Amino acid sequence: MTADRTAAPAAAIRINGVDYPVPADPRVSLLDLLRETLNLHGTKKGCNQGACGACTVLVDGERIVSCLSLAVQHAGRSVTTIEGLASEAGLHPLQQAFIEHDGFQCGYCTPGQICSAIGMASELQRGVPSHVTPDLAADHIAPTHDEIRERMSGNLCRCGAHNGIIAAIRGTYAEAAE
């Protein structure tokens, strides 16, 4: 996601392309580092126990929940948050799709939903099966409604925008794949 393709320095965490020092206190979660220290408030704190997915970010392209992750564990890694997705050319296509498909109401879960969906798309592309994949040995898994629903089940939306969220994700990734 960042223009800089070289690895982050061992003693720093690269966040949206900028290197930051690892916090001195190892108790600081990646989520709290983002929000409290770096003022990157796009990533949201919902349950703070890994159940809601609002704090989902990408670490070296993999989606994780930043609340259950100690920041110090990510030294040398590259983190992408919602703030790192848009470019000067405009919104990330998935951000645009969320607007077009009414993929949110209050918006609190949206940054986590979008980061999660980006991670999900790369998992699908490399053939990671899911709980609802009929054939585990299949090389190609179609991004069906059921597949996306299952794969996004770690992100809750209390407004009930799930159908819009899935439509936005399908609109961005499934149609491109078809």
Add this chain to the structure above:
Amino acid sequence: MTPFDYSRAGDVAEALRLGGAAQAKFLGGGTNLVDLMRETIERPAALVDITRLPADIAEREGGGLLIGAAVRNTALAEHPAVRRRYPVLSRAILAGASAQIRNMATVGGNLLQRTRCPYFYDDAGSRCNKRNPGQGCDAIDGFNRNHAILGASEACVATHPSDMCVALAALDAVVHVEGGHGKRQMPFGELHRLPGDRPDQETTLQPGELITVIELPSQSIAARSTYRKVRDRSSYAFALVSVAAALKLDGGKVKDVRLALGGVAHKPWRALKAEQALRGGEATAEAFRAAAEAEFTDAAPLRDNAFKIELAKRTITAVLAELAGDAR
């Protein structure tokens, strides 16, 4: 969260040296341990990060797989050899937690997550022998719909939450361990303990011992295997009951079978009585049901969870029928 020292191990020797410190714990993905530390239920003085240890999945000489303990759950579930030769393991992992958690959680950490129930978390309002040994258990006479029906004790009725471990129990996995006194291996069934009067002791590991590798023996039976999880919602919930099974038929008879259950006990439950009843017998729905009955003759339901006994019997019967149907 109680303050702790953090260090990161570059190899197993360094991990063992750092992990030998008093009150030290190994840290994998943190998905269970960090949560429990935030609740101050776990209060280690030191954390040794082992997520940068070797995370390879290697072919074992003579068949089978050697899975590094630092391999992430997703990486194991998506591995081509696991998907083709041990589908029950892929299916079990994919039935657990969320994609984000599976990306974080290590295989070793999945094995060592705490056996737990809501009363274990309720530090302020409930008694728990697992949290405070000798204090008593408020789950036994409390809301215990999701608690154990096999192998529980007066001290603890919690269930082991892992799905992956149920598959590993069925697959006769071997756990490789290293500690201050060298290396040892143990059958998967010997890693976790039943609660007895010490529910705070969940495994047979010695202090400072580290799980390094999980070995899957070569098993042709595993190619026809599956996992079924019954839960209150269709995704991201612990099992009420789950079944890992592998079946090999010879004509209309059961040549061999592996069966393990989740959601029913303090540890992943290998259903040896049912397996014994099945081996050499007819592969019919009646025989599958009879084997399931045999497994639950000693079941001890609590106030709210007697439904699990019938649910488990039906799930076992259905999964075996599914595998037998595939075989025909």
